Every structure is written in structure tokens, then in C-alpha cells.
Amino acid sequence: MSTWSQDAEEISREAKASKLSGRVHIIGLGNAGTFIAHSLAARQSPPPITLLMHQASFYQTFRRKKRSLAVNYNGLDDNRTGFDVEILEDKVWRRIPSREEQHDAQEEDEMYENDQNFHEEEEGHIECLIVCCKAYMTEKVIRDVRHRLSPNSTILLVQNGLGIVEKLNRDLFPDEHSRPHYMQGVLSHGLKKQDSYKIGHVSVGSLILSPVVTSHTPLIEAERDTHWAPTTKYLLRLLTLTPSLVATADTPAGLLQYQLERLTVSSVLGSLGAIHDCKNRDLLHNYAVSRTMRLLLLEISSVIYALPELRGIPGIEDRFSPERLRRLVINVAANRPEDASSLRNDLRYQQNTEIDFLNGWIVRRGEELGMKCVLNYMIVQLVLSRMQMISQREASAVPIDFENVILTGDNTKDD
Structure with missing residues (x-):
């Protein structure tokens, strides 16, 4: 058995031992989010992956792409499927399972058009949440899933800028005993958008990861007495053992x-x-x-x-x-x-x-x-x-009212 297969089995055993489902939820399918979701799906033993979409129109575009995410490597498209999708409608998350779960003969269009065929996931707990949207959108998108997060959850933030964790703690999770755990990542792969849900991999980089210590005390002191949650350990191990991410774990001070x-x-x-x-x-x-x-x-x-x-x-x-x-x-x-x-x-x-x-x-x-x-x-x-x-x-731009524009040569009037 290959080392890769052994690692996959070990991750699965660790998740079961910690009573985790192993499911990963992802918000934000820009370059970073698409690359991470695609990389996880490309594993020999991929975890269950749910893509969280805040508008039905996002899913319609995703459906036209045959529910696949594509990464172009050296001119060749690598398409991956098997994603579950949840759509936010009327403040309720509704789940559309992956094609692999659709065992009946019902067409997906019919399933989407009939709300009764959605599986409501309003109270579905989120163990591992990867957030790849812009920093200023983070508080808003996490607010929509706040009721599904717990002190046992881990949120991974892969974004530009600093001060995001402090804002989340201040505005969403002021009680330190009920807030989720955090990880942050720095992604340096060269990625370029080519189409909806399709990116080009321009250059190989890395993903540097670390759990977050929310303290302004010296990090080399705060790190010594920190114990990571099971979901944090699981997500960190899952990502670092995903080959295409080239992910490495670092200390909070190093990150x-x-x-x-x-x-x-x-x-x-x-x-x-x-x-x-x-x-x-x-x-x-x-x-x-x-x-x-x-x-x-x-x-x-x-x-x-x-x-x-x-x-x-x-x-x-x-x-x-x-x-x-x-x-x-x-x-x-x-x-x-x-x-x-x-x-x-x-x-x-x-x-x-x-x-x-x-x-x-x-x-x-x-x-x-x-x-x-x-x-x-x-x-x-x-x-x-x-x-x-x-x-x-x-x-202040002057709008053009095309309905009242008189075309040249068409100045006749009906008597």
C-alpha cells in the first residue's frame, strides 16, 4: 500500500476516533477557494465537500458547468466533481446533493425547481469551514452560518490582510467560551481566473497554515500552553497531506x-x-x-x-x-x-x-x-x-431612455 493511501486511511481513522464526519464546508469560490476545493476533490480518498453559495444564481452557473470545478495545468483542464452544494434561500440553507447521491431518475432541473426536494440543513453542524472570500465580506458570510458553528468547529481563513479574526470575535463571537477555533493560511500559488469555476495554475507555490492564537502577548510564550481542537488537527492534517496544495504547517509566530x-x-x-x-x-x-x-x-x-x-x-x-x-x-x-x-x-x-x-x-x-x-x-x-x-x-451619469429616442428618418406621425 502506498504512503499516500496509508495517510488517507489514517486521516479517516482519526476523524472517526474523534467522532467527526470529516466534511469540509467552503465559502468563496474565487481563485483560492476553487483551487483548494479542487485539490481536496483530487485526493485519492477525498473528504465529503460542501460548497456554500449565497445566491441561487451562483448554483445555476455551477450547474451549467456540469457541477464541476476545473484547474488548467499546462494547458490541460483537470475537472473534478462530487461536490455537495448548499444554497441560502430565505435565510435557510438548502442542500443539493452531489450527482453521486442522486440515485433516482429525477432530473436535476426538476429537483432544483421543486423546493420540496431540497434537504433543509438549517441545524446542520459545521465542523470545518474554509473561508476564501475578500476580507471585508468575511463577517457577513460567516454571520449566515454562525448558528451552525460551535466551540468544536474550526474556521480556516485564507485571505489577504490582517485584523479579520479580531473583527469576528468582536462582532460575531464576543464570548470566548462559545467561539469556534481559527486557522489562517497564506496561499502563494500563481492562480488566474479563466472562466466561472475554472482557473489556470500559473506557478507552483505553497499554502502555509497555522492555528491562531488570539492574543497580543508574545506568540512564542502563548504557543507553549495551547492544545488544538480535534477539528483543527483534522483540517490541518487533511490539507498538509493534499499533494497539489503543497501545504505546510507552521507556528502562529511563523505564519x-x-x-x-x-x-x-x-x-x-x-x-x-x-x-x-x-x-x-x-x-x-x-x-x-x-x-x-x-x-x-x-x-x-x-x-x-x-x-x-x-x-x-x-x-x-x-x-x-x-x-x-x-x-x-x-x-x-x-x-x-x-x-x-x-x-x-x-x-x-x-x-x-x-x-x-x-x-x-x-x-x-x-x-x-x-x-x-x-x-x-x-x-x-x-x-x-x-x-x-x-x-x-x-x-451622476445621464441615463439613456431608449424608448423615447426618435431615430433619424423616422419623424412621421400618425394623424
């Missing part, structure tokens, strides 16, 4: 450092790209932009140095020095010159942005530490002002 590097790049390239409405290449070899980057990085570096979570960890001064962060940002821009930041795309499509979880997080943590991050505060306000200008411009 935070990767998150801070990612946040730094997004707070500089992402924010400046959104403000200037440009791609990464346009931010290179521009003296004015370079000066702005250096000043931003001085503030960001100062805040990171002062974080109590990182106290006592060796090498922080070198890893997060302004010069080392500058080289990191420049390397990303040079290696991905045609990339446009998600902040820029959000503004173009008049969507909310993650700015509060990027430069906004730097500003908030700086204030907590007695530091005024005026440059990062200015960047936040510039992005917000640009968003407001775009919205006002669109709202």
Missing part, C-alpha cells in the same frame, strides 16, 4: 511573519496601484513613486518592530527592516509586472476594498502602540476618496 510580508506588499503595490490606476510595471523606475514607497515602508517597519506578538523572536530586525521590505516589494513588482492589484480591480467594479485590513490595520496597530502612521492613514483616505469619486461619477 504571522508571512502574513506581515504579504500585507506589506499589498499595502504598497496594491494601494499605490489602486490610487494611480496602474499595473505593477508602472510603479517601477519612477522616482516619485520610489520616494512614496520608502516613506510608507519606514512606517510599516516601525509598527512591525513594535508588535508585542513578535517580541523575543530572533531575526525580526533584519527580516522587517525598511530596506529588506523595499527589496521584497520591488522583486514582486518586477516578477509580476502585468499584475493589477485586487484593490484597483475592486475600485473599477465599484466594489468595497480590503484597504481597512491592509494600510488600515497598520494605522490601528500603530495607534495602539502610541504611533501616528500619518502616511498610511493618508493612503487609506486616498483609496476611500477615489472609491467615492467613482461612485459619484457613475451615479
Whole structure:
């Protein structure tokens, strides 16, 4: 028996021993969510997977794609099926089973059109929830499943930005004894959307995972007395043994450092790209932009140095020095010159942005530490002002009333 098969059987035995169903629920089928769901389905022994969709229209598109998720590797599509789907309708989650569960001869269209054929999952407990939506949407989407989560549940957040866990604890789970457990991940695979529920795998990266310690005390001290929940252990083992994810487990302190590097790049390239409405290449070899980057990085570096979570960890001064962060940002821009930041795309499509979880997080943590991050505060306000200008411009656009347009050469009237 292969090692892979043995690992799959061991995961299954551990889940049964902990009285877990092993089911994984996933919210957010953008690039990251699609890749993770597809990778889990590609396992030799895939776990039961449920895709949570907040609109029926999402499922209709998914059904037209033959209920499959596709990842294009080197020009070849790899399609995976077998997903259960739950749709939120009238504040009730309704389940549509995978094709494998549909043993009768009833057509799926008929099953979808007749509400009586849905299986209501209103009280269905969620053990492992993977959330891959934008940071600003996280609180809303988790609110819809809050009643299905318990202190035995584990939520994995794979997103850009920081401060999300603190917001969830403040707004959704204020009682620390009843809140679920958290994990966070940093995904570095190169992914590009090609179609609905289809992405291209551009470059191999990794998924770095760690349970979350919700404390601003030094993480190297908080880690020593922490015991992970069964659902946390199960999800961590499941993902790290899924080959295509190239996932590794790290300590909370180790993960935070990767998150801070990612946040730094997004707070500089992402924010400046959104403000200037440009791609990464346009931010290179521009003296004015370079000066702005250096000043931003001085503030960001100062805040990171002062974080109590990182106290006592060796090498922080070198890893997060302004010069080392500058080289990191420049390397990303040079290696991905045609990339446009998600902040820029959000503004173009008049969507909310993650700015509060990027430069906004730097500003908030700086204030907590007695530091005024005026440059990062200015960047936040510039992005917000640009968003407001775009919205006002669109709202003031003169609509065209096609019904009352008189076409040239058609000026005759009936008597």
C-alpha cells in the first residue's frame, strides 16, 4: 500500500476516533477557494465537500458547468466533481446533493425547481469551514452560518490582510467560551481566473497554515500552553497531506511573519496601484513613486518592530527592516509586472476594498502602540476618496431612455 493511501486511511481513522464526519464546508469560490476545493476533490480518498453559495444564481452557473470545478495545468483542464452544494434561500440553507447521491431518475432541473426536494440543513453542524472570500465580506458570510458553528468547529481563513479574526470575535463571537477555533493560511500559488469555476495554475507555490492564537502577548510564550481542537488537527492534517496544495504547517509566530510580508506588499503595490490606476510595471523606475514607497515602508517597519506578538523572536530586525521590505516589494513588482492589484480591480467594479485590513490595520496597530502612521492613514483616505469619486461619477451619469429616442428618418406621425 502506498504512503499516500496509508495517510488517507489514517486521516479517516482519526476523524472517526474523534467522532467527526470529516466534511469540509467552503465559502468563496474565487481563485483560492476553487483551487483548494479542487485539490481536496483530487485526493485519492477525498473528504465529503460542501460548497456554500449565497445566491441561487451562483448554483445555476455551477450547474451549467456540469457541477464541476476545473484547474488548467499546462494547458490541460483537470475537472473534478462530487461536490455537495448548499444554497441560502430565505435565510435557510438548502442542500443539493452531489450527482453521486442522486440515485433516482429525477432530473436535476426538476429537483432544483421543486423546493420540496431540497434537504433543509438549517441545524446542520459545521465542523470545518474554509473561508476564501475578500476580507471585508468575511463577517457577513460567516454571520449566515454562525448558528451552525460551535466551540468544536474550526474556521480556516485564507485571505489577504490582517485584523479579520479580531473583527469576528468582536462582532460575531464576543464570548470566548462559545467561539469556534481559527486557522489562517497564506496561499502563494500563481492562480488566474479563466472562466466561472475554472482557473489556470500559473506557478507552483505553497499554502502555509497555522492555528491562531488570539492574543497580543508574545506568540512564542502563548504557543507553549495551547492544545488544538480535534477539528483543527483534522483540517490541518487533511490539507498538509493534499499533494497539489503543497501545504505546510507552521507556528502562529511563523505564519504571522508571512502574513506581515504579504500585507506589506499589498499595502504598497496594491494601494499605490489602486490610487494611480496602474499595473505593477508602472510603479517601477519612477522616482516619485520610489520616494512614496520608502516613506510608507519606514512606517510599516516601525509598527512591525513594535508588535508585542513578535517580541523575543530572533531575526525580526533584519527580516522587517525598511530596506529588506523595499527589496521584497520591488522583486514582486518586477516578477509580476502585468499584475493589477485586487484593490484597483475592486475600485473599477465599484466594489468595497480590503484597504481597512491592509494600510488600515497598520494605522490601528500603530495607534495602539502610541504611533501616528500619518502616511498610511493618508493612503487609506486616498483609496476611500477615489472609491467615492467613482461612485459619484457613475451615479451622476445621464441615463439613456431608449424608448423615447426618435431615430433619424423616422419623424412621421400618425394623424
